[in-house]
Amino acid sequence: METLALQHYLAVGAILFGIGLIGFMCRRNLIVMFLCTELMFQGVAINLVAFGHFWGNFSGQAFTIFVLVIAAAEASLALGLVVLLFRQKNTLDADAWRELKG
């Protein structure tokens, strides 16, 4: 009955996470960088729901709901920060903040 294994869904989640990571590292637009973070959230959410389904309980879906909550909070705060940074330098380039040292 079950033709697709858990590995199929995990592979899709891993590929989405990797693509999001690449985008986060190499794009220079601040908004697109946070969009790639959301892409990584998508991969993790697919992994969690697939685990929950194949193990037959609701933990995966509950975790995914909390992932959505964190994603919403992160989006609001990050976009607020992006607007603030844009107001200061009038550009969305992440390299404009190169002088920040850790």
Place this chain on the structure above:
Amino acid sequence: MPTTLFIPAAANAILNPLVVMVLCGFAGIATAMMLPGRREASWARVGGVVALAVGLIFSALLIRYTATVSPEGMGIYFWVFSAIAIISAVRVVTHPRPVYAALYFVLTVLASAGLFVLLWADFMAAALVIIYAGAILVTYVFVIMLASQAAPDAATIAGQADYDDVSRDPLVAAAIGFALMGMLLFVIFDKAEGVNRPVKPLNHKVYVQDGSDHPPLAPYDGTTQQLGQYLFNDQTINLELASLILTVSMVGAIVITRRRIVSTDFGDEFVETPEPETLHGPATPVNDNPHSIPVYGTQNPRAKAYPER
């Protein structure tokens, strides 16, 4: 010693991990070619063709394995949804215009909602579409449009900003990303036999607690009602914490983007360039005229948020 361990594991695995590694390498090179940069457009096309070929080979290997395990019922919806999700995710990363990247992200969200439906998580699919495609993406598109209507001075002839056209270290980023992806796929296909427990989801039992020591068993149907019972019985504190996080982030977003007002002893008039440390004022504007609201963060209090044209 490692080879004797490696070969039987590779023979039993769904996919040969070496094949997965090689495919990830090719996909990394292709993605690095597709990323926006100062190259000819034909490079991006070649990269797209290579990435598509790698994806087709990968899915063909997976489909061949699936066909050997169970010939009937190939799960065509899974392949369609995951192909849409992955291709549009690649376009999110490689598209030079941010608005189109956001729209491709909507496509990714919709495709993964389809995958959630295939996993009997219909409530999660609806929540994903409503929250992501409905709320978060609208916020993103708003901010993109607000930021790009200001016409940054680095814009090139095509109206594209330089930071959108040229990506930063595409080869290094693709190498790191696909190294991580190759390791993840290696673990998934080579070592993850134990996690794939053959559970029949429709017959599996979950506990529904009603306060007694021996909670009654309810069949796992994956329905929204059972998910709600699980959330409000077993995850109550986490749910309250989630609402607290949402409230705090809402307040934080308002506080972050609030403009700060210079208040002086001379009424609503601005003084000549106070020190940056003295830039403070009440939370409410001293003057409702939007042309008199200074920009927060600039050291010049005469820089107005809405300059008069």
